[in-house]
Amino acid sequence: MELKQTPLYEKHLEAGGKMVDFGGWELPVQFQGIFKEHEMVRTRAGLFDVSHMGEIEVKGEKAQSFIQYLMTNDIEKARAKQVQYTLMCNENGGILDDLLVYKYSTEHYLLVVNAANTDKDYAWIKKHAPDDLQVEDVSSHYAQLALQGPRAQDILQQLCSIDLQEIKFFYFHPEVKINGYPCMVSRTGYTGEDGFEIYLSPQDAPRVWDAILKAGGEDVCPVGLGARDTLRLEAKLPLYGQEMNEDITPYEAGLGFFVKLDSHDFIGRQALQKQKKEGPERKQVEFVMIGKGIPRSTYEIEKNGKTIGYVTSGLHAPTLKQNIGLALIDQQYANPGETFDVLIRNKAVKAQVAKDIFYKKKTRK
Amino acid sequence: MDIRKDLLYSDQHEWVRIEDDKAFIGITDYAQENLGDIVFVEMPEVDREVEAEEAVGVIESVKAVADLFSPVSGTIVEINEELEDAPQLLNEEPYEQHILVVSMSELGEADDLMNADDYARFCEEEEQRG
Numbered sequence: 001m002e003l004k005q006t007p008l009y010e011k012h013l014e015a016g017g018k019m020v021d022f023g024g025w026e027l028p029v030q031f032q033g034i035f036k037e038h039e040m041v042r043t044r045a046g047l048f049d050v051s052h053m054g055e056i057e058v059k060g061e062k063a064q065s066f067i068q069y070l071m072t073n074d075i076e077k078a079r080a081k082q083v084q085y086t087l088m089c090n091e092n093g094g095i096l097d098d099l100l101v102y103k104y105s106t107e108h109y110l111l112v113v114n115a116a117n118t119d120k121d122y123a124w125i126k127k128h129a130p131d132d133l134q135v136e137d138v139s140s141h142y143a144q145l146a147l148q149g150p151r152a153q154d155i156l157q158q159l160c161s162i163d164l165q166e167i168k169f170f171y172f173h174p175e176v177k178i179n180g181y182p183c184m185v186s187r188t189g190y191t192g193e194d195g196f197e198i199y200l201s202p203q204d205a206p207r208v209w210d211a212i213l214k215a216g217g218e219d220v221c222p223v224g225l226g227a228r229d230t231l232r233l234e235a236k237l238p239l240y241g242q243e244m245n246e247d248i249t250p251y252e253a254g255l256g257f258f259v260k261l262d263s264h265d266f267i268g269r270q271a272l273q274k275q276k277k278e279g280p281e282r283k284q285v286e287f288v289m290i291g292k293g294i295p296r297s298t299y300e301i302e303k304n305g306k307t308i309g310y311v312t313s314g315l316h317a318p319t320l321k322q323n324i325g326l327a328l329i330d331q332q333y334a335n336p337g338e339t340f341d342v343l344i345r346n347k348a349v350k351a352q353v354a355k356d357i358f359y360k361k362k363t364r365k
Numbered sequence: 366m367d368i369r370k371d372l373l374y375s376d377q378h379e380w381v382r383i384e385d386d387k388a389f390i391g392i393t394d395y396a397q398e399n400l401g402d403i404v405f406v407e408m409p410e411v412d413r414e415v416e417a418e419e420a421v422g423v424i425e426s427v428k429a430v431a432d433l434f435s436p437v438s439g440t441i442v443e444i445n446e447e448l449e450d451a452p453q454l455l456n457e458e459p460y461e462q463h464i465l466v467v468s469m470s471e472l473g474e475a476d477d478l479m480n481a482d483d484y485a486r487f488c489e490e491e492e493q494r495g
Binding site for chain 2: 029030033034035226230292293294296315316318323345
């Protein structure tokens with residue numbers, strides 16, 4: 001199958017991006033190097049092309065009650081121009097996707113979904129939608145950039161028609177001109193730093209990309225998927241397909257905060273009510289390696305020679321300089337201080353369950 | 366890309382420097398560039414006997430896990446312990462950092478390795494293959 005390219009493909013080649021196949025998209029895994037890019041985002045700013053993300057628009061009188069029915073979080077609580085992180089579950093409470101809901105009004109929403117799930121999500125949403133509701137996959141109408149890091153606001157402000165201070169954490173502004181080009185801008189991101197996500201027309205994207213890099217000068221660099229993953233994981237932000245899938249529930253994944261059982265009825269609620277009452281059999285834990293080795297996704301975890309779970313994500317954390325990970329394991333072994341073995345190339349390497357060892361997010365409240 | 370004239374090379378992108386019967390083995394600039402930021406080196410045990418082209422260790426970068434092969438047969442007599450705490454040295458100065466030293470049992474095996482010119486051509490071909 002031919003790989004899809006974003007509107008910034010040529011820009012990535014010009015910048016020396018090392019291109020890879022990422023779920024059918026040809027995207028840069030790195031430019032100068034993953035560590036260098038990671039550090040830039042933690043200390044200054046980095047610019048990401050996330051145009052592969054999917055966007056689904058929901059419009060109509062019943063839009064709000066429909067979103068309530070699909071999602072675990074309570075969208076009624078969100079105000080206009082607020083962004084809400086939420087989960088979409090199946091009847092068993094398994095997670096179909098994690099997504100952002102942009103609330104324009106009670107009758108107009110934009111759902112930003114994982115690229116690999118866009119078709120699946122769209123089909124699911126369409127299947128459940130009432131006839132008089134407008135549901136459209138508008139992914140091809142949008143390019144998406146993310147500018148992240150402590151210098152992000154100063155850089156973007158130079159090009160902006162509005163005062164960016166007005167956009168609070170997890171809010172958006174639907175009509176911002178960046179260097180003259182119309183954009184929707186939210187104070188959101190996937191790095192643990194302050195920053196913005198910018199939605200705009202694909203044809204304007206290369207010029208806005210250039211303008212941001214120029215405005216930022218030495219304080220900004222393009223960042224690839226490699227550092228996107230180390231940044232999100234170091235800040236303990238979950239990734240669909242690793243921390244979540246259709247067989248993992250929000251309670252198992254440690255995302256119970258985003259499930260509002262008492263506020264509304266939604267698909268999967270019954271199963272989740274039951275699981276909450278009984279307590280999930282598996283739990284996500286943070287762990288740190290005691291023995292030498294780097295934990296990686298899918299590595300098995302054993303206790304006294306018996307499999308008790310697996311690593312969902314792991315890494316050598318660039319900022320923390322530690323080998324750490326997230327694992328899904330039997331709940332009886334999930335208490336901090338508990339030790340287990342991670343199987344690395346068939347060798348048992350000791351690790352310990354821990355708490356709050358990941359990077360403390362620097363997002364603005 | 367840096368290729369040193371005074372070294373020999375394997376098709377797995379290891380370099381070899383021979384001093385008497387000892388082979389100092391490291392990874393090339395091409396190898397470290399392709400791996401990206403190296404974060405872990407798993408070393409073999411000293412005194413282990415190895416055959417040429419046998420996997421003797423593992424090099425992990427942020428994104429990749431790669432086997433390290435010994436291009437020659439013999440006994441491992443030394444490992445570079447500095448790399449266990451500072452694996453990034455393999456990115457910074459690949460030719461100054463050997464990973465292990467093998468006391469060779471078949472001195473003739475050095476003739477099977479590539480010289481710098483042959484290795485440069487080999488890398489070009491790898492690049493073209495993608």
